[in-house]
Amino acid sequence: MSIEKTVVAINGDGIGREIVEAARRVVDKAVVKDNIVICWAEHKAGGEAIDAYGKPLPQSTIDACKKAEAVLLGAVGGPKWDSVAPAIRPEKAILGLRKELGLFCNLRPVRIFKALQEYSPLKPELVQDVDFVIVRELTGGIYFGERSEASGEGPNEKAWDKETYHRYEIERIIDIAIDTAKKRKGKVTSVDKANVLASSRLWRTVAQEKATANSAVTFDYLYVDNTAMQLVVNPGQFDVIVTTNLFGDILSDEGAVVSGSLGLLPSASIGTGTALYEPIHGSAPDIAGKGIANPLGTILSAAMMCRYSLGASKAADAIEAAVEAALTAGYRTGDIYKDGMKRVNTEGMTEAVLQYI
Numbered sequence: 001m002s003i004e005k006t007v008v009a010i011n012g013d014g015i016g017r018e019i020v021e022a023a024r025r026v027v028d029k030a031v032v033k034d035n036i037v038i039c040w041a042e043h044k045a046g047g048e049a050i051d052a053y054g055k056p057l058p059q060s061t062i063d064a065c066k067k068a069e070a071v072l073l074g075a076v077g078g079p080k081w082d083s084v085a086p087a088i089r090p091e092k093a094i095l096g097l098r099k100e101l102g103l104f105c106n107l108r109p110v111r112i113f114k115a116l117q118e119y120s121p122l123k124p125e126l127v128q129d130v131d132f133v134i135v136r137e138l139t140g141g142i143y144f145g146e147r148s149e150a151s152g153e154g155p156n157e158k159a160w161d162k163e164t165y166h167r168y169e170i171e172r173i174i175d176i177a178i179d180t181a182k183k184r185k186g187k188v189t190s191v192d193k194a195n196v197l198a199s200s201r202l203w204r205t206v207a208q209e210k211a212t213a214n215s216a217v218t219f220d221y222l223y224v225d226n227t228a229m230q231l232v233v234n235p236g237q238f239d240v241i242v243t244t245n246l247f248g249d250i251l252s253d254e255g256a257v258v259s260g261s262l263g264l265l266p267s268a269s270i271g272t273g274t275a276l277y278e279p280i281h282g283s284a285p286d287i288a289g290k291g292i293a294n295p296l297g298t299i300l301s302a303a304m305m306c307r308y309s310l311g312a313s314k315a316a317d318a319i320e321a322a323v324e325a326a327l328t329a330g331y332r333t334g335d336i337y338k339d340g341m342k343r344v345n346t347e348g349m350t351e352a353v354l355q356y357i
């Protein structure tokens with residue numbers, strides 16, 4: 001008899017439905033290898049929840065996520081909801097879910113597939129060894145600080161957002177970075193802006209204390225502006241990058257360029273509650289509804305879900321190998337297409353992956 005696992009699927013907006021449906025098909029086929037069957041529970045968040053319920057994160061979605069073994073999410077937001085009140089913007093759904101589920105850590109692996117080395121805008125010799133993980137703090141910092149929308153008039157009109165970090169928030173994310181590094185090449189790069197920001201100075205102090213207490217791991221410390229440059233001049237130097245919510249958000253999109261496309265990168269958000277898996281990109285309104293989005297970032301997020309939340313390691317290995325095989329065989333969505341390759345849409349890439357499982 002198969003073991004049943006409940007996974008909440010949140011399509012969200014834009015390309016969300018297209019990529020989540022692709023990943024669900026792949027997972028359903030792969031988990032058979034682990035004698036597992038997935039019971040998918042669809043719930044709404046983001047713009048689609050605003051349209052249905054008048055708010056981006058209904059309690060029913062939160063409750064379902066808390067009870068499930070994992071959550072697979074597409075992306076939320078889009079121009080349709082750009083003029084809604086700040087308190088109910090679609091992005092509040094993502095932030096709210098992360099907070100409600102206690103997901104203080106976002107793991108964003110950045111690697112370069114052999115078949116895609118020539119797709120990176122960087123020189124081949126710079127990208128051949130690229131394989132690092134961004135460990136992004138996810139429930140603190142400026143995204144969760146107090147803010148004030150614009151008020152006042154004329155040149156004195158002002159708005160502000162506050163960045164706060166507590167010692168315990170920094171300690172627990174650095175601990176995860178250290179554990180991650182111990183399973184990899186043993187190097188942590190802590191990224192901050194300690195030359196200017198008080199919150200970054202506390203970040204660096206805590207990182208240095210952790211470094212002293214963990215001599216098995218090598219630490220270095222970079223300012224975020226230098227890191228942004230190092231990511232494109234020498235990305236092979238990185239093993240584990242640990243940084244704040246805002247800096248991690250920005251640096252991971254830059255990492256995606258190194259790997260060839262934003263559509264390729266997966267993520268896992270972990271912490272105290274049900275883990276959530278989502279690609280690092282957004283809802284891509286410019287290509288939504290056309291069936292051309294690259295589903296691989298979501299499919300690879302689903303592989304992480306199989307490995308870390310569903311106890312389906314054979315499925316995880318099979319999905320990752322199938323993605324590699326599909327790329328090696330030349331299948332390419334538009335974002336990674338080059339002359340001579342097999343151009344496919346979302347459906348075609350999904351079929352290509354399925355055939356190798």
Ligand SMILES: NC(=O)C1=CN([C@@H]2O[C@H](COP(=O)(O)OP(=O)(O)OC[C@H]3O[C@@H](n4cnc5c(N)ncnc54)[C@H](O)[C@@H]3O)[C@@H](O)[C@H]2O)C=CC1
Nearest residue numbers: 075076077078262263281282283284285286287293294335
């Ligand atoms: N986790 C989430 O739900 C996130 C939501 N957003 C929201 O998404 C909306 C659009 O934001 P943007 O800044 O345009 O960022 P985006 O990541 O949605 O798109 C940036 C560019 O990358 C392309 N792209 C993204 N994913 C792709 C894929 N799978 N295949 C092929 N091309 C892909 C898009 O077509 C676009 O040209 C906004 O409402 C934003 O707030 C943005 C980032 C994360």
Ligand SMILES: CC(C)CC(=O)C(=O)O
Nearest residue numbers: 091094095143249280281
């Ligand atoms: C709502 C945003 C913080 C989402 C985002 O850009 C991300 O998590 O990468």
Ligand SMILES: [Mg+2]
Nearest residue numbers: 249250253280
């Ligand atoms: Mg982002």
